[in-house]
Amino acid sequence: MLHFRKIFLGCILTAAMMGGTSCSSYKSALYMQESEVFNETAKSQLYDFRIMPKDELTILVSTSDPEASAPFYRKIGQAKGQMQNNQVGMNDAKLLVYLVDNNGCIDFPILGMLKVDGMTTRQCEELIRTRLKDYLNEEPNVTVRSNNYKFSVLGEVARPGTYTTENEKMTVFEALAQAGDMTLFSVRNDVQLMREDATGKRQIYTLDLTRADIANSPYFYIQQNDVIYVKPTKAKVRSNTFSTNASMWITLLSLVTSVTTLVIALTK
Incomplete structure (x- = not known):
């Protein structure tokens, strides 16, 4: 017995x-199928990071005369009395970040409130460079970078979580790679992307990662604060x-x- x-x-x-494995086919586990069709019809597209409310920006202004550019940026831990001599004891300090408010503006030293919402980092650099001409004897070098470009990946992936990257251009595949890729028990043709726009409105978009023409989708490149959800089979x-x-x-x-x-x- x-x-x-x-x-x-x-x-x-x-x-x-x-019973579990019979519902999962080899073809459904493949990314970007029928790539030859994509290669024949693909249109090149360039992606630019766009500044949004709640973004944190690091902004560096430099000129040949450090004392002249010192009033236009500060470092963490730097007292106001050090602004005219920002090299003293501050070489290893981090730059102070600028928070983009709900109106899409940053409060920049001397210049006041600047509207930067919707701009690329290059456009923001040009705006600050142009506005600083009245205060400096030379055209300054201005560098703007995002300090909190993050996204979240949830569901049927190896390492779900929230990730921060210094790369201002990232595809949905690169985001999934950060999370260890999908497992064999993930639904690849019904991946959900939740995105919040500059007004705070949230929308969910469906991505079919088994199709090669996903690279032509306006949601192929992720934006800051995107949430990617991978469904289980x-x-x-x-x-x-x-x-x-x-x-x-x-x-x-x-x-x-x-x-x-x-x-x-x-x-x-």
């Missing part, structure tokens, strides 16, 4: 695994459900077989 019980349990486990959900309840069912099965064994013994 013990031999029969082992065979019975083995059959149940085998059936469960076969039905097989994975059933597998998790089975695993969660396996101990209960095995206990119940053992009880049934024990009772059956006892009944057979008593009827002999």
Whole structure:
């Protein structure tokens, strides 16, 4: 009877695994299929990072005369009295970040409030450079960089979480790579992308990563604060459900077989 019980349990486990894998096909696990079609119709597109409210920017202004440019930027820990001599004891300090407010503006030293919402970093640099001409004897070098470009990846990936990158141009595939890629139990043709625009409105977009023309999608490049959700396959959900309840069912099965064994013994 013990031999029969082992065979019975083995059959149940085998059936469960076969049922889970039968719903997952090789083709559904491939990215960017039919690439030859994409290569024939693809249109080149360039992506530029755009500044949005709640972004944090680091802005560096430099000239041939450090004392002349010192009033236009400060470093963390720098007192106002040090602004005219910003090299003293501050070489290793980090630049103070500028928070873009809900109106899309930053409060820049001397210049006051500057509207930067929707600008690329290059456009922001040009704006500051132009406005500084009235205060300097030469055209300054201005560098603007995003300090909090982050995104989140949730669901059926190897390492779900929130990630920060210094790269201001990132595709959805690169974002998934940061999270360790999708697992074999992920739905690749129904990936959800949640995005918030400059007005705070949130929308969810569906991406089919099995199609090669995903590279032509306006959502192929992610933006700061995007959330990518990868759905699990039905097989994975059933597998998790089975695993969660396996101990209960095995206990119940053992009880049934024990009772059956006892009944057979008593009827002999």
